[in-house]
Amino acid sequence: MDDIARCVADFAEAAKGKSRHKTIDLAHAFIQTLETPADILQRVGYSHLQTTVTHLAIDLKIFEQLAEERGPLTDVQIAAASGAEVSLIARINRCLASYGMIDAVGLGTYAPNKVTRTFAQEAFRGAFMHMVLNVVPAWMQLPQVLADNNYKATHDVGKTVLNRAFGTSLPFFEYLKQHPRNMQAAGQYMGVWRDSEANWLNAYPFEEEVKRMTALRGNVNSNDEILFVDVGGALGHQCQLVRQKFPHLKGRVINQDLAEMLQAAPPPPDDVEFMVQDFFQPQQVREAPMFFYLRNVLHDWPDDSCVTILSHLRDALLKAPESAKILIDEMAVPEFGASRYVTNVDMVMMTGFGAKERTLAEWRILVGSVKGLKLSRSFTYENQLSMEVMEVEIA
Numbered sequence: 220m221d222d223i224a225r226c227v228a229d230f231a232e233a234a235k236g237k238s239r240h241k242t243i244d245l246a247h248a249f250i251q252t253l254e255t256p257a258d259i260l261q262r263v264g265y266s267h268l269q270t271t272v273t274h275l276a277i278d279l280k281i282f283e284q285l286a287e288e289r290g291p292l293t294d295v296q297i298a299a300a301s302g303a304e305v306s307l308i309a310r311i312n313r314c315l316a317s318y319g320m321i322d323a324v325g326l327g328t329y330a331p332n333k334v335t336r337t338f339a340q341e342a343f344r345g346a347f348m349h350m351v352l353n354v355v356p357a358w359m360q361l362p363q364v365l366a367d368n369n370y371k372a373t374h375d376v377g378k379t380v381l382n383r384a385f386g387t388s389l390p391f392f393e394y395l396k397q398h399p400r401n402m403q404a405a406g407q408y409m410g411v412w413r414d415s416e417a418n419w420l421n422a423y424p425f426e427e428e429v430k431r432m433t434a435l436r437g438n439v440n441s442n443d444e445i446l447f448v449d450v451g452g453a454l455g456h457q458c459q460l461v462r463q464k465f466p467h468l469k470g471r472v473i474n475q476d477l478a479e480m481l482q483a484a485p486p487p488p489d490d491v492e493f494m495v496q497d498f499f500q501p502q503q504v505r506e507a508p509m510f511f512y513l514r515n516v517l518h519d520w521p522d523d524s525c526v527t528i529l530s531h532l533r534d535a536l537l538k539a540p541e542s543a544k545i546l547i548d549e550m551a552v553p554e555f556g557a558s559r560y561v562t563n564v565d566m567v568m569m570t571g572f573g574a575k576e577r578t579l580a581e582w583r584i585l586v587g588s589v590k591g592l593k594l595s596r597s598f599t600y601e602n603q604l605s606m607e608v609m610e611v612e613i614a
């Protein structure tokens with residue numbers, strides 16, 4: 220117990236003044252100091268079980284039921300709603316409680332907690348199902364595929380680990396087009412996977428640049444201009460953010476994506492347009508927008524595909540070379556000490572896309588490899604995910 224008391228004191232001392240994420244990391248490190256090798260085996264070896272039991276709880280609407288009720292619910296009440304066997308529900312609930320996902324408050328009786336209320340929300344349930352439907356099956360195949368490939372990562376779209384797991388040669392987003400349930404879950408994941416408190420618009424001098432470019436264009440900031448185009452913008456959250464933060468800025472705000480993604484999205488507000496655009500095809504917007512914006516798009520693609528995407532945007536920029544920019548909003552993997560949040564996404568990119576997360580140096584090389592483009596400035600706006608907004612201009 221002395222060891223534990225010392226650990227708690229060290230933890231409290233180490234956590235002083237740290238960010239929330241750093242404190243979480245310290246808490247994990249603290250737990251690890253308490254674990255025996257058998258504990259470690261239990262934690263790591265059974266890590267998939269939490270995914271499985273969460274999936275079951277979602278199918279059986281256990282989180283929603285508990286979160287909606289004012290008081291606790293019994294196994295019998297929860298089973299009645301789904302028609303499932305009471306003894307089965309009792310075992311699932313017991314497991315959920317052991318993982319801290321619901322609270323056991325009496326014999327066979329449970330109350331909601333923070334985790335329950337998270338998965339009671341449709342957006343988080345959908346996001347979780349994206350992992351179950353689109354990510355985990357491919358991760359299960361990763362060791363064998365890499366062994367078969369002599370431990371070389373594949374960069375061939377159509378021959379990824381996911382392709383093998385799903386028995387298709389379609390690139391992931393083409394596969395999604397044919398599987399609306401998977402497409403919807405992927406869209407929900409993109410809406411909530413990271414904390415909204417970190418906002419690129421707090422770091423990038425957006426309004427200042429709009430004023431400068433408007434002056435260069437030699438016209439008033441009119442409603443005919445295109446202010447902002449989110450390329451591969453999914454549900455259009457970033458367009459809405461631009462409108463909310465700068466309600467006084469004129470010009471069209473456009474969210475582009477595949478038809479199937481836009482159809483799965485809730486209708487946009489009046490001041491945001493939806494436009495179907497395949498980013499591997501030439502841009503259909505006729506004049507250069509002030510900003511093309513790409514968030515978490517290029518990390519899905521190997522270098523040669525990124526060059527194609529950026530080349531089409533460059534062609535549009537050339538219509539107003541001094542007053543149009545591309546903003547790339549992506550992780551810039553730290554050369555040392557990357558967080559789990561960063562490495563998680565990098566492994567998704569390896570498995571699903573034959574792509575990767577890139578360091579700032581790799582971003583610079585990639586942008587520089589597109590004829591006529593240069594990465595001019597970059598702004599870090601979130602440390603845990605190492606998020607960076609990078610400004611790209613005509614060289």
Ligand SMILES: C[S@@+](CC[C@H](N)C(=O)[O-])C[C@H]1O[C@@H](n2cnc3c(N)ncnc32)[C@H](O)[C@@H]1O
Pocket residue numbers: 392409410450451452453454475476477480496497498499513514515516519
């Ligand atoms: C990882 S998501 C990022 C979404 C959004 N930018 C965000 O940060 O939440 C990648 C997006 O690219 C879109 N996408 C994939 N292939 C596309 C294509 N060929 N043309 C246009 N959009 C595409 C997907 O539908 C998806 O919305």
